[in-house]
Amino acid sequence: MKKKYINWLLVIGWMIIIFLFSSQPGEVSSENNKFVIYVFKLVGLDLNSILGTLSDFIVRKAAHFTEYFILYILLYRAINTKKNGDFKVFTLSLLMVFLYACSDEFHQAFVPGRGPAFRDVLVDTCGGLTAFLTIYICVTLKKRPAPKIKS
DSSP states (O other), rough: OOHHHHHHHHHHHHHHHHHHHHOOOHHHHHHHHHHHHHHHTTTTHHHHHTTTTHHHHHHHHHHHHHHHHHHHHHHHHOOOOOOOOOOOHHHHHHHHHHHHHHHHHHHTTTTOOOOOOOHHHHHHHHHHHHHHHHHHHHHHHHHHHHOOOOO
16 A cells, blocks of 8 residues: 555656746756756767757757656556556556646746647657557566476
């Protein structure tokens, strides 16, 4: 029972983190992207020289993708109480990711320097979909019987 509450607290906590990132004005968000590009440069990967003007765009979309990849995993863990890999759990988790992404973009309509973009909902949902596929493959492989070794 305690684990169930912890799983839901992690979901809510992560949703709050996403909300806080989305609440940052456009200028602050842009500075965060520059910081990420700077950190990559420190470790020897100059995104600006590799990607040019696309580096900021790619960092922003990678952040969206990653946030919702993590959200899907947390939702799946919270919803999947029977630990049986039920397909309904997979689809419900993905639906919740999509709906939260929609609400997040709506929220950004009210943040200075930001605005809603359906493209971001698609990127967010793709992050969730990738997490879905990853977990689905892992669950399916676990269910397969071990191969018999002939002696």
